[in-house]
Amino acid sequence: GAVVSQHPSWVICKSGTSVKIECRSLDFQATTMFWYRQFPKQSLMLMATSNEGSKATYEQGVEKDKFLINHASLTLSTLTVTSAHPEDSSFYICSAGGGDYEQYFGPGTRLTVT
Amino acid sequence: EDKVVQSPLSLVVHEGDTVTLNCSYEVTNFRSLLWYKQEKKAPTFLFMLTSSGIEKKSGRLSSILDKKELFSILNITATQTGDSAVYLCAVDNYGQNFVFGPGTRLSVLP
Numbered sequence: 001g002a003v004v005s006q007h008p009s010w011v012i013c014k015s016g017t018s019v020k021i022e023c024r025s026l027d028f029q030a031t032t033m034f035w036y037r038q039f040p041k042q043s044l045m046l047m048a049t050s051n052e053g054s055k056a057t058y059e060q061g062v063e064k065d066k067f068l069i070n071h072a073s074l075t076l077s078t079l080t081v082t083s084a085h086p087e088d089s090s091f092y093i094c095s096a097g098g099g100d101y102e103q104y105f106g107p108g109t110r111l112t113v114t
Numbered sequence: 115e116d117k118v119v120q121s122p123l124s125l126v127v128h129e130g131d132t133v134t135l136n137c138s139y140e141v142t143n144f145r146s147l148l149w150y151k152q153e154k155k156a157p158t159f160l161f162m163l164t165s166s167g168i169e170k171k172s173g174r175l176s177s178i179l180d181k182k183e184l185f186s187i188l189n190i191t192a193t194q195t196g197d198s199a200v201y202l203c204a205v206d207n208y209g210q211n212f213v214f215g216p217g218t219r220l221s222v223l224p
Binding site for chain 1: 150157159200211212213214
């Protein structure tokens with residue numbers, strides 16, 4: 001089946017620094033990738049939709065200047081958390097797919113900001 | 115290797131039918147199992163299961179976990195067309211990662 005990887009799996013950074021998270025589709029091309037944040041009540045919040053070769057579409061309430069998304073190729077999307085603060089600590093999960101119902105999830109990246 | 119398997123992968127039923135979706139898992143450090151309903155974009159959280167044998171219920175949906183046999187089922191009774199979606203099962207690998215299953219695509223015909 002389709003495999004999506006994320007790197008790193010866990011990152012600890014100091015407040016004020018920036019962190020880049022990669023999402024890769026390993027054996028298929030993904031025209032669309034989605035970035036989610038996992039909240040304590042286990043709900044996944046969609047942050048943005050990333051389309052290859054164009055600007056990401058951010059959900060309401062998500063700061064686009066803080067969460068920079070780049071989808072430079074059909075197999076790679078990156079999420080950069082700029083000037084990270086402790087409240088940004090969370091699980092960030094990506095998914096990739098070619099259609100509305102076909103999404104394959106990555107394992108998530110745990111971000112801890114100290 | 116950690117994995118989550120769901121069955122069936124696809125299911126077509128008529129309104130009013132009852133369906134049972136299956137999720138089995140093998141992970142190194144189980145913390146909880148989660149069920150989501152996915153329609154267009156972000157999955158909608160349904161249940162989180164941590165203990166065996168305790169049924170969780172929400173309206174026509176219910177779910178139960180068997181930690182000995184490493185599986186969970188999601189039941190939907192009196193299905194409606196609005197139940198058509200992909201149902202995802204995921205396992206929280208004790209904070210190390212989440213392992214998602216491939217999903218079961220449910221189509222409910224009028």
